[in-house]
Amino acid sequence: MKNHILLIMTGGTISMKNAGKLGVVPSSELADFLQQFPQLDSVANVQVMDYLNVPSPYMTPQMMFDLAKLIDTKILDYDGVVITHGTDTLEESAFLADLVLTTRKPVVFTAAMRSGGDLGLDGPRNIVGGVRVASNTESFDKGVLVVMNDEIHTARDVVKFDTGKLGAFTSPGLGPLGIVDPDMVIYHRESLYRENVWTEALDTRVDLIKAVSGMDGRYIDCSIESGCRAIVIEAFGRGNLPKDLLPHVQKALDQNVLVVIASRTHTGRVLPEYGYEGGGKDLRDLGCILAGDLKGIKIRLKLMALFGKYDDADTVRRFLKQSHEME
């Protein structure tokens, strides 16, 4: 018997077409196209929900959260859900959904690098791949998945690595969980690390600042003054900062603003290794929290979810330390 899959459309290049002088712009044609797409019909009973049609840079954390809540409710009536999304912020929407969803049924995000009318269009193939993965029994309880270019990735590890290539999505240092071959879906490995924050609200007052050589504390001060609850800093290497930032970091901590250190490198964990002023050990001793291997844009969303659930900075700090410093 065929599975029942809900396909929720949110926009992105997969829903766009090239309108000549106007450039690549949203189009309303994908929903109609999918209703008659024969390859889909042979895989599952697919119902299409035309939920949004926005370029994904327009997505906000609150919109991502609302989408996750929609998935969690709608999936009660289906065997799995596939979401089409713009590639630019897909890893954020997929990760936030992964954090807050309570379902164990398959939830798959997919997208396209090429718009309708382009040569070598990837959207229809990715949608069919996404529906096949969502219909596969092995996809149960794997967390939110991302299917692009015949590969299956976890929402936690996947990044948009390239601005234009079909194989733009990778899981750096880890590789895909599996592949979507013409005859079958094959999983090669498990993802052993899962985390959830089951919250009914987000608190979006969390900023992300990237460390660059010679930077000063203006952005940190600005975040504190604008009332943010936490600042994520994408620091250098293992989690190190210039010592000139320390008074600004201290000011944040004194005002009960959490300072969370991620790394601006592509793979690996931050560690309390370097004890010089501004080194990761020094920052941790000061009261900063180290984000493990989670990238800045993802730990930012996790903080929004934790503050939405607990409100109290000390409770959020304890949850984060438990899941990221692992000591």
Ligand code: ASP
């Ligand atoms: N700018 C587009 C978006 O994210 C890119 C894409 O979908 O590939 O909406």
